[in-house]
Amino acid sequence: MNNLTFGRYSPFNTFTHKLDPRNKIFLMIVLFVCVFLKVTVWSSTLIIAGALFLFMICVMLISKVSVLSLLKSLGAMWILFLFLLIIYMFVPNPAYKADHIAFTINNYPVYYDAFIQWGYIVIRLVMMLMVTMILTSTTKPMDLTYGLEWYLTPLKLVKFPSHIVAMTLSIALRFIPTLIDETNRIIKAQSSRGVDFNHGGIFKRFKAIFALIIPLFVSAITRSEELSDAMEARGYDPYAKRTRYRKLQFHLVDLLALIIVLLVFGAILFLVIYNNHVSQVDIIYWISGVHPII
Amino acid sequence: MQIKINSLSYTYLAKTPNEVEALHDVSLEIPEGKITSIIGHTGSGKSTLIQTLNGLLLPTSGEVHVGDYVVTSKKKKNKKIKELRKSLAIVFQFPEYQLFEETVEKDVAFGLKNYGVKEAEAIKQAHKALEEVGIDKSFYKRSPFELSGGEKRRVAIAGIIALNPDILVLDEPTAGLDPLGSKIILRLIEKFNKEGKTIIIVTHDMNIVLNYSDHVVVMNDGKVAFEGTPSTLFNGDISKYSIDVPELFKFVKILEVKGMKLDLSKIRTIDDLITQLKEKR
Numbered sequence A: 001m002n003n004l005t006f007g008r009y010s011p012f013n014t015f016t017h018k019l020d021p022r023n024k025i026f027l028m029i030v031l032f033v034c035v036f037l038k039v040t041v042w043s044s045t046l047i048i049a050g051a052l053f054l055f056m057i058c059v060m061l062i063s064k065v066s067v068l069s070l071l072k073s074l075g076a077m078w079i080l081f082l083f084l085l086i087i088y089m090f091v092p093n094p095a096y097k098a099d100h101i102a103f104t105i106n107n108y109p110v111y112y113d114a115f116i117q118w119g120y121i122v123i124r125l126v127m128m129l130m131v132t133m134i135l136t137s138t139t140k141p142m143d144l145t146y147g148l149e150w151y152l153t154p155l156k157l158v159k160f161p162s163h164i165v166a167m168t169l170s171i172a173l174r175f176i177p178t179l180i181d182e183t184n185r186i187i188k189a190q191s192s193r194g195v196d197f198n199h200g201g202i203f204k205r206f207k208a209i210f211a212l213i214i215p216l217f218v219s220a221i222t223r224s225e226e227l228s229d230a231m232e233a234r235g236y237d238p239y240a241k242r243t244r245y246r247k248l249q250f251h252l253v254d255l256l257a258l259i260i261v262l263l264v265f266g267a268i269l270f271l272v273i274y275n276n277h278v279s280q281v282d283i284i285y286w287i288s289g290v291h292p293i294i
Numbered sequence B: 001m002q003i004k005i006n007s008l009s010y011t012y013l014a015k016t017p018n019e020v021e022a023l024h025d026v027s028l029e030i031p032e033g034k035i036t037s038i039i040g041h042t043g044s045g046k047s048t049l050i051q052t053l054n055g056l057l058l059p060t061s062g063e064v065h066v067g068d069y070v071v072t073s074k075k076k077k078n079k080k081i082k083e084l085r086k087s088l089a090i091v092f093q094f095p096e097y098q099l100f101e102e103t104v105e106k107d108v109a110f111g112l113k114n115y116g117v118k119e120a121e122a123i124k125q126a127h128k129a130l131e132e133v134g135i136d137k138s139f140y141k142r143s144p145f146e147l148s149g150g151e152k153r154r155v156a157i158a159g160i161i162a163l164n165p166d167i168l169v170l171d172e173p174t175a176g177l178d179p180l181g182s183k184i185i186l187r188l189i190e191k192f193n194k195e196g197k198t199i200i201i202v203t204h205d206m207n208i209v210l211n212y213s214d215h216v217v218v219m220n221d222g223k224v225a226f227e228g229t230p231s232t233l234f235n236g237d238i239s240k241y242s243i244d245v246p247e248l249f250k251f252v253k254i255l256e257v258k259g260m261k262l263d264l265s266k267i268r269t270i271d272d273l274i275t276q277l278k279e280k281r
Helices: A021-036 A044-063 A067-076 A078-090 A114-136 A140-157 A162-191 A202-233 A252-278 A284-289 B046-053 B080-085 B104-114 B119-132 B149-161 B179-194 B205-211 B231-233 B247-257 B270-280
Strands: A103-104 A106-111 B002-011 B020-028 B034-037 B061-066 B069-071 B088-091 B167-172 B200-201 B214-222 B223-228
Touching: A021 A044, A021 A114, A021 A140, A044 A114, A044 A252, A067 A114, A078 A106, A078 A114, A078 B002, A103 A114, A106 A114, A106 B046, A114 A140, A140 A162, A162 A202, A284 B034, A284 B179, B002 B046, B002 B167, B020 B046, B020 B214, B020 B223, B034 B046, B034 B179, B034 B205, B046 B061, B046 B088, B046 B167, B046 B200, B069 B080, B069 B205, B088 B149, B104 B119, B119 B149, B149 B167, B167 B179, B179 B200, B179 B205, B205 B231, B205 B247, B214 B231, B223 B231, B247 B270
Parallel strands: B034 B200, B034 B214, B088 B167, B167 B200
Antiparallel strands: A103 A106, B002 B020, B002 B061, B061 B069, B214 B223
16 A cells, blocks of 8 residues: 555655745646647757756755655556557657658557657656645645635635635545555455455455455445534534634745746746747757757 | 564654654564453554564564464565464454445355355354354344444454454454443453463453453553563552553452452452452451
């Protein structure tokens, strides 16, 4: 069950931890946009992606997010990457240049471009994973929901129940660790009855999953009923006006982070626009004056 | 089967900022065919200790010998863990949460089927186990979720007993039960012990320790703080372990203060006390 700990909040006190969650959510969206900006010349795209990747590695190191757990979750995704590779290799794409054939399998041509496209999508996925990981492991789940609630507040004008949505979200987030503990407990209890969750054929494992899922559901439903009773007993009213114990505040560090990320965003946006609309010249050529190999 | 624990350590979430050392260099021997209680306050490492016994948790260092089986930190060496779990079975806290089958008898037979017993034979053995824990025949075909808390727990225990383990480990078997329910469970445990099974109970209830167990282990901060008989424990200074005095002992101590001379090492139940009082008359 260790892979479930991906992106779990880790209590450090770094620069990233100190940021306002609202700010962090905004910055995450900006970085997502950065990741998906695309330049027509592939080598420029890879250079931009590489620079962004380095930037994110720096942020990860500053935030003390474990690179090991990133690698672990990437390890869990290898089958997806393999699947993507196969798709890129064998789905014909008119954009691939005819003289870029790498090798042929039974007279079916496989292009260099396929590998480049694949590499780019993998880098994008990895960077998305990194951004999400940085956000969730430096922000307490509760702060995250407060941040989200803040973004949903304008929707109150159109009678959107933003508080109820935020409460539902925060309860769901709050119970993830509880459910993980519960799952571990049931796995242990069933293992003591000879269930083997890790070995055996598909049918056996399927049966084993039943022995886990049913007790888990039963206890989750019981728990939710108890929770709603407990909330009602303490006079919870979703429509009442509420005050906050913890107030979100925009500090100087937030401004700093905002400026840094916006600078990165601006630089990338400039390169993209310049490369796509002003000059098709390769960035490598642009910077060093040397033509790339392909 | 004998249990021998050699300088066992266990760390949760090792190498992360949240790491906690739950067990530190624990060496123990648990006597065969006896009832052993493991006590200690919350977080002292009791539950971790019992989970390493059948390899649910692999030790960070050190090893556990159960009969011929060995549990070590090296994954590859622990090949026979499934068989070990059949001989050393753990009944977890609130075992009723592990019930999931449609009927009581199927749930009890579930464990047996995992060990390759055929359906019909498994149901037969399940009936035997259910009879042993005192569940009436009329319950066999009912859903386990319809039963009361105490009945569910007995069904869950039957599910473990059906495996016929040599060693039975129970984590807080009486938590959340009414006095009658607790008594039924404890009588069962005594019965299993008389049938020759080694019993390990993790508990917070000192009355259970005094009345039922032959041997007691006190855990404190992941270390063994005391090992011996219950009467030695309660006659000594127990304030340092932050545990309670059993009700019976409180009463006996008052009698002593009032001038009654009693042999404390021989008092385990109310009947023992009555015998001693009769002798005095």
